[in-house]
Amino acid sequence: xxxxxxxxxxxxxxxxxxxxxxxxxxxxxxxxxxxxxxxxxxxxxxxxxxxxxxxxxxxxxxxxxxxxxxxxxxxxxxxxxxxxxxxxxxxxxxxxxxxxxxxxxxxxxxxxxxxxxxxxxxxxxxxxxxxxxxxxxxxxxxxxxxxxxxxxx
Numbered sequence: 001x002x003x004x005x006x007x008x009x010x011x012x013x014x015x016x017x018x019x020x021x022x023x024x025x026x027x028x029x030x031x032x033x034x035x036x037x038x039x040x041x042x043x044x045x046x047x048x049x050x051x052x053x054x055x056x057x058x059x060x061x062x063x064x065x066x067x068x069x070x071x072x073x074x075x076x077x078x079x080x081x082x083x084x085x086x087x088x089x090x091x092x093x094x095x096x097x098x099x100x101x102x103x104x105x106x107x108x109x110x111x112x113x114x115x116x117x118x119x120x121x122x123x124x125x126x127x128x129x130x131x132x133x134x135x136x137x138x139x140x141x142x143x144x145x146x147x148x149x150x151x152x153x
Contacts, residue, residue: 003110003148004068005031006039006103009047010114011145015058020114023145027112030149031062039068041102043095076101082135088127093118100128103140110141110148120144 005027014020015028031038040059048056079101083089089097096118103111113119120142129139 006108006111027145
């Protein structure tokens, strides 16, 4: 079974950023080849609407049959609200909490991001997953792109 990888906007934009391009481009190569499934939500699509065309083109470079589109639902909204109420992140980071909740509800294999402050952060990961487990959701793997790329020996 192919790994389903929820990808936030930072990874898409990372393909055009010197600091993050190596990991982002390597991951997008796996999406283009079909060896992994790119999972994106309507949240990501909405964020990309205000992005430069070059960033939107990164997403357009992946064949549509290698992409799974998921929706931000009322259930995900409730879960995101719980993250905020529990103080995992502040209300200013609502969209980040919504991405985490959407990925959790959709039971993706992993969420990838370059957002170290609100997403790929050990304290935050523990907080998100503490809420998830208490409410009967699975643990969500949260990593950077370089942690999910298969490296050949």
